[in-house]
Amino acid sequence: MTKTSTPITLFLFKFSLAWLLAAGLASCLFGEGALAADARPNVLFIISDDLNNSIGSYGHPLVKTPNIDRLAKRGVRFDRAYCQYPLCGPSRNSMLTGLYPNSSGILSNAQIFRQTIPHHISLPQAFRLDGYFAARIGKLYHYGVPKSIGTNGHDDPGSWEMELNPAGCDRLLEEPDIFSLRPGSFGGTLSWYASPRGDQLHTDGLLANDAIWVLERCARDKHRPFFLAVGFYRPHTPYVAPAPYFKGYPKERMPLVKGVKEDVKDVPPLALASRKKEQDRLTDDLRQQAIQAYFASITFMDAQVGRVLDALDSHGLTDNTIVVFTSDHGYHLGEHGLWQKMSLFEESARVPLIIAAPGIGTPGSVAATPVGLIDLYPTLAELCGVDAPGNLQGQSLVPILADADVTGRGWTLSQVMRRGKPRVFGFTIRTPRWRYTEWDEAKAGRELYDHDNDPLEQTNLASAPDRADLVANLSAKLRKAVAASYPESGKIPPIRPGLWHPNLTDP
Ligand SMILES: [Ca+2]
Numbered sequence: 001m002t003k004t005s006t007p008i009t010l011f012l013f014k015f016s017l018a019w020l021l022a023a024g025l026a027s028c029l030f031g032e033g034a035l036a037a038d039a040r041p042n043v044l045f046i047i048s049d050d051l052n053n054s055i056g057s058y059g060h061p062l063v064k065t066p067n068i069d070r071l072a073k074r075g076v077r078f079d080r081a082y083c084q085y086p087l088c089g090p091s092r093n094s095m096l097t098g099l100y101p102n103s104s105g106i107l108s109n110a111q112i113f114r115q116t117i118p119h120h121i122s123l124p125q126a127f128r129l130d131g132y133f134a135a136r137i138g139k140l141y142h143y144g145v146p147k148s149i150g151t152n153g154h155d156d157p158g159s160w161e162m163e164l165n166p167a168g169c170d171r172l173l174e175e176p177d178i179f180s181l182r183p184g185s186f187g188g189t190l191s192w193y194a195s196p197r198g199d200q201l202h203t204d205g206l207l208a209n210d211a212i213w214v215l216e217r218c219a220r221d222k223h224r225p226f227f228l229a230v231g232f233y234r235p236h237t238p239y240v241a242p243a244p245y246f247k248g249y250p251k252e253r254m255p256l257v258k259g260v261k262e263d264v265k266d267v268p269p270l271a272l273a274s275r276k277k278e279q280d281r282l283t284d285d286l287r288q289q290a291i292q293a294y295f296a297s298i299t300f301m302d303a304q305v306g307r308v309l310d311a312l313d314s315h316g317l318t319d320n321t322i323v324v325f326t327s328d329h330g331y332h333l334g335e336h337g338l339w340q341k342m343s344l345f346e347e348s349a350r351v352p353l354i355i356a357a358p359g360i361g362t363p364g365s366v367a368a369t370p371v372g373l374i375d376l377y378p379t380l381a382e383l384c385g386v387d388a389p390g391n392l393q394g395q396s397l398v399p400i401l402a403d404a405d406v407t408g409r410g411w412t413l414s415q416v417m418r419r420g421k422p423r424v425f426g427f428t429i430r431t432p433r434w435r436y437t438e439w440d441e442a443k444a445g446r447e448l449y450d451h452d453n454d455p456l457e458q459t460n461l462a463s464a465p466d467r468a469d470l471v472a473n474l475s476a477k478l479r480k481a482v483a484a485s486y487p488e489s490g491k492i493p494p495i496r497p498g499l500w501h502p503n504l505t506d507p
Pocket residue numbers: 049050087088236328329
């Protein structure tokens with residue numbers, strides 16, 4: 001299903017989807033005696049939204065994430081994992097197509113790759129075509145949060161056999177109570193609320209309930225493996241979580257970033273262009289409230305992840321299910337004066353990534369080599385023996401899963417667009433030691449940070465005379481990586497009119 005333009009085809013399509021949903025669940029439920037059991041592993045793909053590495057097992061001193069941590073103990077934790085574009089839609093389209101944004105053509109939210117490369121086979125679609133039961137609960141492709149919660153968002157119907165879109169009190173009841181820096185605006189604006197309602201009334205609690213429901217049914221019949229994708233909404237703004245989670249993070253103890261004025265002196269302006277005007281209103285008190293609510297939302301989301309992992313255990317699925325946990329991009333909490341996403345600094349480009357593949361590698365090991373979300377598609381396809389398209393641009397992480405000391409490609413590429421006439425791009429390459437960034441092909445500045453000595457990226461070494469050779473070397477490496485991020489045509493595929501346009505966002 002790649003083309004649709006009229007409400008009638010859309011209706012028919014949704015009708016057939018409802019049928020498929022019933023049929024898919026029925027086959028999951030009752031099976032067909034004639035079919036032999038399929039021994040291929042299941043995949044439970046869990047993604048959180050706007051989650052940075054404020055996670056216990058990543059060494060965060062305050063944030064409690066016991067459930068993600070226990071997954072890390074039985075999987076491989078990638079310590080240097082990066083998104084390809086620090087914004088929901090472009091990052092998710094890149095991850096789920098296995099293509100760089102320059103090849104998916106998706107550089108903004110509210111778009112789907114069916115508008116640019118309609119015949120490409122997505123990651124869940126590849127599993128579907130190879131016989132897996134592919135289901136989505138919540139946010140996998142882009143969704144406007146919170147307005148699209150409860151709808152299909154900017155989804156790709158071809159990717160799934162079944163879709164569930166629960167909406168909880170955070171979406172349906174509590175918006176009038178949410179504090180926002182721009183009153184009435186939640187999704188793109190710092191906003192938060194300590195809800196008096198319990199976990200299972202919230203959207204993420206309902207998502208976990210739905211995941212448990214699907215797992216229970218899939219466990220009853222094993223003739224068809226599943227690819228279950230669960231996309232939690234927290235800690236995306238508005239940071240709404242049940243009030244008890246806020247108590248674990250006393251406001252006055254929330255860490256504030258100091259020395260921003262001095263820090264940004266050596267930073268090119270485009271690197272800081274994700275700053276939003278309303279953030280001028282932030283006081284230290286509001287900053288601490290925001291961080292408290294962000295951390296509370298993480299621990300709330302972690303608890304829901306725990307409920308899903310428990311269901312996997314209690315239904316005896318753990319030993320034959322590959323579990324992935326990640327986020328679509330990182331998040332600033334005041335570093336360099338920035339909040340939220342859309343920067344190429346470490347906090348915005350870096351993501352948590354844990355893969356627990358039963359029987360592969362050493363449980364609890366940590367891979368230090370840089371990897372990207374773009375690598376997930378070839379990795380999962382290889383682990384499950386699923387046919388994947390030949391034009392994927394990531395690497396398979398299977399050798400690194402087997403031995404966390406394997407280097408693999410050894411670098412990752414991330415990019416971001418700055419609007420203007422013309423639009424310009426920033427590209428950044430991350431090696432084990434260095435982050436090197438060019439804005440508008442270095443015409444608008446360069447950055448070089450030494451992570452061995454400067455993990456907070458405070459000192460831009462790009463014009464240090466003794467680093468000239470290193471800059472030349474990294475610049476050549478970056479440009480080669482950028483050139484390889486385009487499709488064969490050498491051009492970013494444009495949005496083509498008349499192709500599938502996601503218009504399901506208004507409830
Ligand atoms: Ca996001």
